[in-house]
Amino acid sequence: MILDKAIEMNELDRFETFLRGRGQKITKPRRIILEAFLNTEGHLSTEDILHEAKKRDPGIGQATVFRTIRLIEDAGLAREAVQEDGARTFEHLADHPHHDHLLCTACGKVIEFLSPAIEKEQQKIFAKYGFKPTGHTMELLGLCPECQAKEKGVQ
Amino acid sequence: MILDKAIEMNELDRFETFLRGRGQKITKPRRIILEAFLNTEGHLSTEDILHEAKKRDPGIGQATVFRTIRLIEDAGLAREAVQEDGARTFEHLADHPHHDHLLCTACGKVIEFLSPAIEKEQQKIFAKYGFKPTGHTMELLGLCPECQAKEKGVQ
DNA sequence: CTTAATGCAAACTTTTTGCACATCA
């Protein structure tokens, strides 16, 4: 708990520094929305974030959530991660340097992984086409062991 | 032209077989929408597809486009490829077995590539977590050589 | 105090649905 808090403070600080740097204000709703986002694990939809924020302060409006998510993204604390079904979700970035996703198309389970071999190959692709890398996303889709078992049982 | 037509007939056939297999009907709007989609290169938005279909038959409604795109996807002839900005686009699949994308975040240019080394590593990831692979998407984001040059010039 | 941010509601955008009519098998 103490550790969690420490990480969160750190991110709150980063967010505040970011806002101050752009001459923007540090407001209660912004702090609440960031906190709601940081304290919830996984891939959150805008709706999830609104819901979490409302738990903390029911007066929060969704417009503010949308506006603040954009700020959190700009501050480099969140990344939009589009799901298979096209749903827009956001994931933490600061305490999650970089990873790719392996997801189960049946139950929606998400496993995060990092493959240095793949990262290296990606750099080769960038170099081959003369691109300056700025980022990448990779999603591997499949059936997790549990869902494979379930599938066999049912059919 | 003759070759194009041959490929297209082939895909139309596949689509018709798919529909027949599900007891669904092969209608003029469905043929027109598939044709509009197949004859336009690149990554199409739903709007693009509607526009192309309307060129061929102005009577086509957007609801039919949405309903038919889903069929085309289900038939395995198209894949949804979500763009950086969250826009929903579709790309051909049948004449385009598999590839990944390298895209320029400045001008939106898309380069398709295939890296056997990456494909092999991906299989290892699936195996490591016991997943049965069903697909994957990978997008590398960067600045293309032209936009790098432009950036230097301006700044 | 001054400027920016908020919450609400209305406006937009994109996608889906209901239904009377048309079309395919």
Add this chain to the structure above:
DNA sequence: TGATGTGCAAAAAGTTTGCATTAAG
């Protein structure tokens, strides 16, 4: 002919914007 599909328009979702009020610096 009977079931399915179509186009239209209305409804739903999801997101953004305008504006009077509130709050931060």
